Amino acid sequence: MSLIFTGNIRKLISEKDLTIAEFAEAINEKLSRVNDVLSGKQRPPFDMVEKILTTFDIDANWLITGKNSSSKNPDEQKNYSEEHEYDYVPMFDVEVSAGNGAAAYGATEPAMHLAFRKDWLKSRGLFAKDLNCVVARGDSMEPTINSKDTLLVDTSKNNPRDGHIYVIRSGDVLWVKRVQRQIDGSLLLISDNSTYPPMPLMLADHPDIQVIGQVVQVSKDFN
Template sequence: MSIFLQRLRSEIERIGVSELARKAGVARNSLYNWCEKGNIPLDKLFLLAEHGVDVDYILHKKNNASENTPMDEFGLIPVREDIEVSAGAGAFVGLEDNSGYCLAFRKDWLNSRGLKEKDLYVVFTRGDSMEPTISDQDSLLVNTAEKMPQDGHIYVIRSNDTLWVKRIQKLLDGSLLLISDNKIYPPMQLNLNESSDVEVIGKVVSSSKNFY
């Protein structure tokens, strides 16, 4: 277990999960999730600081000369609050770079999967077309370095000003079949050769559930 995660857990346990959830106005499940994975948004970490969590201890304080700063173990991945990807009928997108905050991911986890921080960002979903795999308001880690579709994998795709998150199947004519895991939604076909405004944004490499 990382030093960051150990200290985050100890601080939350020191105050008490129920007490901290009540004071900060967050769900207990969110606290449990942050303690389990260590992927806590920085704005939420500072919110907890307002209610007694010692952020300086979690992020900076060293117990001995050989201890690394905990945040050195993490890569900060920007969250694109200006973007929602559709797990439904399609979501309008503003493509300007407008990151709201960052999520921390362990660097050893990223490295083990060949992921580079500069290629990644986090977006949120809207809709139920990818249930049960991806739910409404789940967060997705998207790797923009992987733009060559592989059958059966999940990608974020842009068509004009609309973004979808779908499972992809490549057809013989070069077009893409966008498949929803929720079978009440029919597949959609996009032809990359006939339209210059269709783009594979990146591959979904991880998703996180929200409980509030």
């Protein structure tokens, strides 16, 4: 969505004969935030999309896809709209450790929102209200998860099942690990990188331990 979105924003700015600074002022946004979106440094946040649609009274399908839904007959428009609708998932400015632990969720407000197709979420049995995104840091889950990968976490799936990957909080530390339940009731936190030994975690001895949710999708970062 980002390339089409930023291209259409530049086209809108040109058609309205505005500078980028004037555009930012019109939608009541910081110039630095608009520049980050236009440069591709930041994905378009949901609140910015809403401001643009409201301020300039433009078609949402055109802004996101470059195609005007009003040019279609009602049946085509309905199908097109449904196919291209997006849900927006909060992205928190925190890192989870694919190593020996990272500071836990300190952010209460999302840094931005990432767009996911509604039909994709539906096909996976996922609901936007249960999802959030965080960034992995470290190499203990390689090759499955690399440092700086974005993790889509389903917070409704917080009852660990063997072999699945979860984000787990212990006090002020967050891990992303594969888990295996043990007979004594503990969890074995397993790294996909064999150079890291498994870590037993006795749940009964650590009431502060919380399974945040299951990692259901990984977006790779190649920078």
